[in-house]
Amino acid sequence: MRAFVLRSVSESAEVELAEVPKPEPGPEQLLVKNQYAALNWADTQIRRGLYGNLPNLPVVMGAEFAGVVERTGPGVTEFCAGDRVAAIGQHYCGGFAEYATVPQERAIRLPEAVSTTQGAAFPVTALTAYHLLFSAFSLRPEHSILIHAIGGALGSALIQLAKDVGTRVLGTTYSPHKIPLAKEAGADLVIDRSQADFVQEATAATNGSGVDLIIDSLGGDTLWRSFDALASFGTLINLGEAEGWPQGEVRKLRDVLHSRSAAFRCYDLEAAEPGSARWRKGVDYILERLADGRLKVTIAKEFAFQDCVDMFHALESRQFLGKLLLKIP
Ligand SMILES: NC(=O)c1ccc[n+]([C@@H]2O[C@H](COP(=O)([O-])OP(=O)(O)OC[C@H]3O[C@@H](n4cnc5c(N)ncnc54)[C@H](OP(=O)(O)O)[C@@H]3O)[C@@H](O)[C@H]2O)c1
Structure with a gap:
């Protein structure tokens, strides 16, 4: 079959039209007779070698495509020959070719109202x-x-x-x-x-x-x-x-x-803007739960006013479970 193959990556690398073996559907794979395939920015990044997850080369390019299922591999339960499908190829590859194999979970059956051109163009974006x-x-x-x-x-x-x-x-x-x-x-x-x-x-x-x-x-x-x-x-x-x-x-x-x-x-309580609608929503939510007992604040210890320094040390000692309170005369 004919396919566009990328053999190397660089600013000047280009896909080449080549004759390659028609792929065989493996277990749980579909063989799709492609009718359309769409280009994504990721394809251009792969070509230039800038993509984060580069496929092994040489590779048949083309992340998304649509066509008709020609044959199914063993264990395919969701599709049968003749189904019109769109797909995102494994490793974002395989679409710029007359045929592609794709795991069934990466294929999408197209409803009648969605054309094959739309089918090839929507999956990634x-x-x-x-x-x-x-x-x-x-x-x-x-x-x-x-x-x-x-x-x-x-x-x-x-x-x-x-x-x-x-x-x-x-x-x-x-x-x-x-x-x-x-x-x-x-x-x-x-x-x-x-x-x-x-x-x-x-x-x-x-x-x-x-x-x-x-x-x-x-x-x-x-x-x-x-x-x-x-x-x-x-x-x-x-x-x-x-x-x-x-x-x-x-x-x-x-x-x-x-x-x-x-x-x-990140979080900063002041970003909730005291007095704003967002702030009041939070206040109402908490007060309602404090009032009906769904929320309780555990008081670990009450300190006398003069023991304020001890209160600091108590928190730093890691011994207390809950809030430390200072009783103010
Ligand atoms: N992470 C993911 O899973 C995921 C999935 C889909 C898409 N994406 C990303 O989403 C973006 C959009 O994808 P797309 O396929 O729909 O492409 P796109 O937006 O149709 O084309 C890429 C856009 O990038 C801008 N751009 C910035 N620097 C550029 C340069 N040096 N040369 C050319 N264009 C440049 C251009 O917009 P201006 O002309 O307005 O500057 C251009 O329209 C891409 O960055 C893609 O990698 C990521």
Whole structure:
């Protein structure tokens, strides 16, 4: 069969059209006769050798594809020959070929209403958009969101899902010609990073408070700067490095968290803004439970006023379980 193969990685490396053996479906795999495959930014990073998890070479490129199941391997229970499917290839590879094998759990049966072209184009970006907004965050209408590279494929999926929730959507692009497209898709404000400072613009657009969620696929210095545009209790999710790997400690932190989509967040009680609606919600929640006994604060020891110094030492001694109280005359 014909396939586009990558044999080496570098800025100048290119995929080559080659004749390669038609793959055989192994246990729990499908053999798909591909009809469409879509390109992702990750493919370009693999080609250039910049991807975090490079596949073994040579490799048939193409992370996502759609077509018809031609044959199933032993143990396939979910699909049969003739099913129209979309898929994300194992190791993000295999799609730029006439046939691909894929583990059944990475295949998605396409309903009649979803065309094969849409099927090939949605898996990576649309599912990523979904998980960013609803698994890594719990997007609600009252949130504001800032999407870097908003004019790209992922940006478009994010805009549509976020607007469907009713969220205010801001974004940035370094390519001004992408602004109309992002606005057409529903973005409320698109900042041209080639002309304006996105931190200032995003802060001004949110009356100084910053945005609740930032989706950063750029990395580099933009990742660092993005923290300055976050609101109190805001969340920044980094999922890419189109502008280059972030440097220093932030790179180490990113590498620890990345494969688990885990988060590191900071906390300061003052960020709950005493007197604000968020603050009062917390106060009401706690008072209700203190009043009906669902919450009790353990008092470990009461100290006489003059024993204030002892109270300090008591806490430092690690001997007490609960709060230490000073009785004030
Ligand atoms: N971690 C994951 O699982 C995961 C999954 C899906 C996507 N992603 C990441 O999400 C991002 C978007 O993916 P996509 O496939 O939808 O791509 P895309 O957004 O359609 O294209 C990449 C964007 O990166 C920006 N960019 C920055 N530096 C660039 C450069 N030197 N050359 C070209 N473009 C540059 C461009 O936006 P401007 O023109 O506006 O600057 C471009 O639109 C990528 O960084 C990708 O790696 C990660």
